[in-house]
Amino acid sequence: MTGIYAQEKPNIIFLLSDDQTSIATGCYGNNQVVTPNMDLLAQEGIMFKNHYNTTAICMASRATIMTGMYEYKTGCNFMHGPLKPEKFQQSYPVILRNAGYFTGFAGKFGFAVTEGQDWSERNMSVIPKAAFDVWGGGPGQTQYETAKNKSIAHYAEKYPHSTRAYGAWANDFIKEAQKSGKPFCMSISFKAPHLPFTPDKYFDYVYKNKTYKKRPNYGKENAKYLSPQSKSGRQYNEYTFWRDSEESYQDAIKKYNQLIHGVDYALGMIRKSLKEFGVSDNTIIIFTSDNGYSCGAHSFGGKVLPYEEASKSPLIVYDPRLPETKRGKIIESVTGNIDIAPTIFDYAGIKVPNHMDGVNLRQIAKRSSDYKNRVITLTNMWGNDEIQEMAVVTKDWKYIYWQYADKHMEPTEELFNISNDKYEMENVANKRTHEKALKKMRSLYDQQYNYMIKNMTLDNDYEKYKVLFDRKAKVTDKKEFLTGTYKEKAKKKNF
Numbered sequence: 001m002t003g004i005y006a007q008e009k010p011n012i013i014f015l016l017s018d019d020q021t022s023i024a025t026g027c028y029g030n031n032q033v034v035t036p037n038m039d040l041l042a043q044e045g046i047m048f049k050n051h052y053n054t055t056a057i058c059m060a061s062r063a064t065i066m067t068g069m070y071e072y073k074t075g076c077n078f079m080h081g082p083l084k085p086e087k088f089q090q091s092y093p094v095i096l097r098n099a100g101y102f103t104g105f106a107g108k109f110g111f112a113v114t115e116g117q118d119w120s121e122r123n124m125s126v127i128p129k130a131a132f133d134v135w136g137g138g139p140g141q142t143q144y145e146t147a148k149n150k151s152i153a154h155y156a157e158k159y160p161h162s163t164r165a166y167g168a169w170a171n172d173f174i175k176e177a178q179k180s181g182k183p184f185c186m187s188i189s190f191k192a193p194h195l196p197f198t199p200d201k202y203f204d205y206v207y208k209n210k211t212y213k214k215r216p217n218y219g220k221e222n223a224k225y226l227s228p229q230s231k232s233g234r235q236y237n238e239y240t241f242w243r244d245s246e247e248s249y250q251d252a253i254k255k256y257n258q259l260i261h262g263v264d265y266a267l268g269m270i271r272k273s274l275k276e277f278g279v280s281d282n283t284i285i286i287f288t289s290d291n292g293y294s295c296g297a298h299s300f301g302g303k304v305l306p307y308e309e310a311s312k313s314p315l316i317v318y319d320p321r322l323p324e325t326k327r328g329k330i331i332e333s334v335t336g337n338i339d340i341a342p343t344i345f346d347y348a349g350i351k352v353p354n355h356m357d358g359v360n361l362r363q364i365a366k367r368s369s370d371y372k373n374r375v376i377t378l379t380n381m382w383g384n385d386e387i388q389e390m391a392v393v394t395k396d397w398k399y400i401y402w403q404y405a406d407k408h409m410e411p412t413e414e415l416f417n418i419s420n421d422k423y424e425m426e427n428v429a430n431k432r433t434h435e436k437a438l439k440k441m442r443s444l445y446d447q448q449y450n451y452m453i454k455n456m457t458l459d460n461d462y463e464k465y466k467v468l469f470d471r472k473a474k475v476t477d478k479k480e481f482l483t484g485t486y487k488e489k490a491k492k493k494n495f
């Protein structure tokens with residue numbers, strides 16, 4: 001590294017879309033979508049092919065991203081509770097600001113930070129706006145209509161859809177950051193492509209008259225061999241627009257892809273601003289999403305599940321200081337949303353604290369052979385009892401332990417050879433030919449389970465997972481920890 005930047009800390013941009021599955025991105029092998037800026041970022045940076053959200057739902061994933069810890073340590077999701085302020089003090093935005101960075105946040109913050117009992121993330125009083133130098137964020141889900149978001153409403157005339165408004169906000173933020181004379185850390189959490197699918201009309205031309213082919217695992221036929229637990233929640237029983245008719249599928253997938261195209265365009269706006277301000281040579285860009293999206297795979301809608309479409313998102317890391325020969329790499333080792341904060345710490349020259357569960361991605365890219373057997377834990381600790389599960393995933397295998405049992409269903413194991421069966425078309429857990437792999441994955445599961453029970457938070461009702469996720473626990477042991485089945489919860493409408 002030469003020149004004036006050798007002495008300077010790089011600027012860091014963290015971009016997060018909401019509910020973008022990796023396969024909805026051109027560079028991840030989809031030639032039906034138009035994402036030129038994401039594809040270029042991957043070409044010029046490093047693409048992590050097997051990136052999982054260790055907890056595939058908004059609030060939990062966002063708390064994990066900022067703190068580098070698994071959900072069973074953050075203690076934060078819609079059903080369990082907020083992030084404690086002392087944990088937020090260890091998050092990347094706070095630590096970087098303390099280390100001299102000029103920080104900004106725009107978009108959907110998505111989780112509450114409070115000690116209190118009144119913690120809905122829809123309430124601005126529990127969103128840590130004051131932790132940032134510049135604020136363009138909002139509570140709850142935020143709105144697609146720019147004018148309806150207080151902190152960015154002044155962009156509404158030129159950019160009526162919030163996705164492009166965030167691109168404009170970024171430009172103003174970089175200008176402010178330059179005035180501060182400090183390196184900056186800018187985080188933008190787009191609303192897109194989250195429901196309600198309301199794309200920017202400005203991009204109507206992009207997919208005009210386009211008909212999309214479905215993935216091979218689309219539809220109910222491809223759900224027959226899956227566990228009854230996986231089909232017990234709203235992911236299978238609601239979101240019927242993915243399967244009601246050919247027209248409703250085409251309409252949904254087009255809007256979804258068009259929303260992602262908007263995020264792609266905003267990424268282009270941001271890169272253009274970096275060039276204009278002369279900081280493109282010293283600004284890291286990390287792009288990912290908080291969870292995947294099923295889009296009708298195995299007849300599922302929504303996210304939450306540990307299957308590929310719902311749990312995987314794109315992850316691209318761009319470092320302009322990398323030599324040409326190191327660019328455009330595709331990393332196969334598994335990575336997780338736990339890795340984002342350690343990566344940002346590493347780029348900022350801050351020691352990664354021991355309590356973080358992730359690994360910095362620069363190290364994974366540099367020494368990928370050391371991480372080829374890496375194991376990541378996926379959990380769902382939200383929703384109806386039946387759908388809550390724990391899984392372990394490596395580059396080649398995924399093992400899911402569906403813990404729930406009642407008089408209609410037994411605990412179920414699923415084992416997928418994901419490197420050969422990327423659509424998860426065959427559960428081989430009960431195949432004698434795969435006994436060895438099953439044994440290995442069960443032992444990895446037990447290791448991860450043991451780590452979890454030693455490290456889990458005592459707050460917010462997580463201790464019950466010591467029993468629920470224990471492969472050896474009896475059905476009768478679990479009874480006292482159950483909070484309601486899909487039918488019971490849907491009846492009470494407490495989803």
Ligand SMILES: [Ca+2]
Nearest residue numbers: 018019058290
């Ligand atoms: Ca989400």
